[in-house]
Amino acid sequence: MMASQSTMDKLHDMRLSVMARAYRDQEELPAASGLSFDERLAMIVDAEWDSRRTNKRLRHLRQAGFPEQDANIADVRYDDDRKLDRAQMAELSNCSWIASRRNIIVTGASGAGKTWISNALGVAACNAFYTVRYTRLPELLDELTVFKDEEWLKQRKKYIKCDLLIIDDWLLEQVKPNEAREIMEVIEARDRTGSLILCSQFPPSAWHANLGNGAIADAVIDRVVYKSYTIHIAGEESMRKRMRGME
Structure with a gap:
């Protein structure tokens, strides 16, 4: 032959x-x-x-732009004080929630490991052949609260067309009215097209004020929260300190 x-x-x-x-x-x-x-x-x-x-x-x-490219759900630390649900993490790692266009809200103190867990879930999504984008809310707003030319439209599509959008540093401070409108536009579009992971130091009950209260805040929170899983990372010790303890 x-x-x-x-x-x-x-x-x-x-x-x-x-x-x-x-x-x-x-x-x-x-x-x-x-x-x-x-x-x-x-x-x-x-x-x-x-x-x-x-x-x-x-x-x-x-293309996802993960800051923690090696994050893996199999490596999540389940220290007692973190109060993470191992069964929930295993269920979310199968990515069926993305197929159902549901969301995940990850909350916890600064340094708790929110970014790492969101990236681990994002890596699992990439391994399941979903498209993912990672960004921080300040960076997203810097890109979308500018003159609306062809480059703006291209950036907006990047955040809307992917299967999963991960937004870190979500609503750490009050946003401006024009920024709140851009957030609403992205959330509204993604409510029809894909899933979100939002990482914040604050629970959803504190988001309303940082969105300026009013109708825009109501619309954003309603579209995100009602179909979201919540992961709260407890514990006073930061992940950096925990990892140093293993050296």
Whole structure:
């Protein structure tokens, strides 16, 4: 069984390089000569399929912009004082909540590990082939409270079109009226298109004032909270101190 150079060239021209390599590699498999045409074709197609899925997952991870790229749900610390629910974390790691367009609210003191847990859930989403974007609320507002040109529209789509948007440092202080309107527009759009993870030092009961009270605050909170899971990280000791204790 000899790989046809003409077929190899055509596969490369169609950017099916992994399939071409698998086709060529079958020459070096003694058992391949005993396989049927369908079996050999399946092996070649599987190689291309697996490669593309791996590349897609890595592309999602790269585009997400995680500050904690190595975060993994399997590495969550369940110290007694943190009061994290192991069963809840395991359930959320399967990402079915994204398929249902539900949200997650992660609360806790500064240094509790909110960003890390949100990134671990985001990595799990990328591994399940969902598109994810991570940002901090101040950065999102800096991008969206500017002159509304084509670049503004491009940035807005980035936050709306992804399957999961993670917003860190959520409502740590009162926002301006124009910022509250941009927040409402993003939340309103995402209510129809995807899921959110919001990381905040404050519970939802404290968000109303920081959104300026009124109708905009009502609209944002209603769209986020009613279909959200809540993860509260308790404990007085920061994750940095906990990790130093392991050195």
